Amino acid sequence: MFRAGFIGFGRMGIAHFSILNSHPSVEIAAICDQSNTMLNVLKKYVDIGTYSDYQEMIDEAELDFVIISTPSDSHSEIINVAIDNNLHTFVEKPFALTAADGQETLTHLEGKNLVNQVGYVNRFNEVFMEIKRLLASGLIGEVKNFSSEMYGATVLKDSKASWRGKRKTGGGCMYEFASHCIDLVVYLLGQPDKVIGSVMQSVYSSDVEDLVSSTFIYNNGCSGTIMVNWSDESFRKPTNIITIFGSKGKIVADKHAYKLFLKEADQANGFHKGWNTRCITDFAKSVRFYVRGNEFTRQLDYFIDCINQGRADNIASFAEALKTDIVMEEITKDASQSLVAEDGWSQASPILPKSSRRSSIWKKFWEYLK
């Protein structure tokens, strides 16, 4: 039995607990949260040690691994302590808030055979797993171009109350939402070599962005765009749509189904020339215990399997997640550089640094032109 400690017991912590509590190889030893109400409810209804200080929990509870689901700005600090205490670590996405923090965590991991995983759950979705397999088999040839979109009705008003609505605590559409869309690109097509034309805009939020778009450039000649909007009421649930165009065909996929267009039939996989549609029911496999989607159970069961087998080569490892962190940092940098003027034609964003040197130079230039 592996002894688990939970750090952060909000929406995601609760779901992870429910999934792992019934795992035959897991014994949940302790829960740490900052909310007294939560700790009191847990004391009354669940017979598990509770802590308000994670360091104390790690010192006392004799853990094998931790599940971290705290606000994003606290991830790095907690992960580093967990690793230094030789604990296998699962952390909710995003991994770290800066690439430098992520790099530092990787140095803590050096020389240790610890399982490390980030909650990039799309990597455990059956459709996207199948797309990964098809791409690796070269089915659509050389990938030339793609678009990765993600939409949802997550933020429909300015929410300053939540950490998700605050830049300082790692909130905003980029880290909280777009990270899934970007990770999906990194998972299927790799980390881009350059990002250009990035824009971060607000719809409702005053302190963070609600829209993110960018163009990814790869040295091998591939390029693609991402378009992310967490303030889109037309979607009932967060939705990813990815279109990948290759020299031999094209794939359009979401979490439930994919459509594949092939220039030539592929007998090995049973695909016709032209359009082929496959739905999740064609290849869905049940899970041990379902809480909020097969992929959520699959990612945690995989984490436990890795611990069991002593494998550190994880599909959603810290090193993989760092790629997404680097891309997010680059997009943010690129977006702030492409901001032209506060009152000019680029209404890019109220959340970007208004006093940036570049923008004031452009402003002077515009004034000169006028």
Place this chain on the structure above:
Amino acid sequence: MEKILGVLEIMQKKPMLDRVIFGDNQFFGINHMSEEKAQALSERFRDLKAITDVIDIAYDCGIRAFMLNTHEIAKDICDHWRQNSTRFADIRLYPSMPYAHKYANAVAEKGIFGALKDIIMADSSMGEIAGMLTKGGASLFSKDMIKVMQLLVDIEMKAFRDLNVRVIFLQNIVTDLLLGFGVKDAFIGFASYIKEKYETEPGFVTMNMPKLAEFLLDCGIENPIICSAINKAGYFMNPDIESYEKTLKENKIRPIAMSILASGAVKPKEAVEYVCRQPAIQSIVFGASSRQHIEETKELIESFS
């Protein structure tokens, strides 16, 4: 005589549920197979009239049982039934609560307790309790979550007032989350509250039927009504179809089958044939949007039953 008494005893322990229950997922733009189909559904059922038209057709086809999630539109659908109470005199409802989706953003924004507090305080009839929440902060939560659950049931059940409610279901997101926690008090508390306050039967929707069946029996809830996906494709049946078939054979629960078509993966005839072959299944929930589909599915179920 003995035989009759025996049958009566069984009926008392296991009062029959409606064989055919009309589901409502199609009205809320839910399609597990395709985002496109989901979108088309949500466009078609934009108006209440489009929804009640389909419900009227189902009723005219002889369907009397309706499962209804406590979606915002549920209240308006119930108003339609109340306003036409003579026409819908025989209607039997199977509400499922909470429609968790409507609270998802509140939970993301304010946390679970913050969202619960808002829901309770927003309900004007909860004056006294709302007062407790403002005064005592969140102490109500730490003291008695079962009481909180009862308040939430009352808030959700308001939409169904004066209507004939046959079973009140705990919806699968909450059922399965609590099942993972293994909190027996929550299930026992829900079941006894439904029986006492609403004088009707509690039911549970789940994606993990075999595990839930075992757990509810362990809680001392006899012959629990459990609604779950049951289909030939094994879709949404966790951990696997074999465990479901085994649990069904044991005949200790009152199973209701939903998702029998596995989002279209199984053809209607095959789907109904499979479900009707399973022992002990009392009811089949299905949703459809046209008269032809409703008639066909109902006839299929009746022909195999």
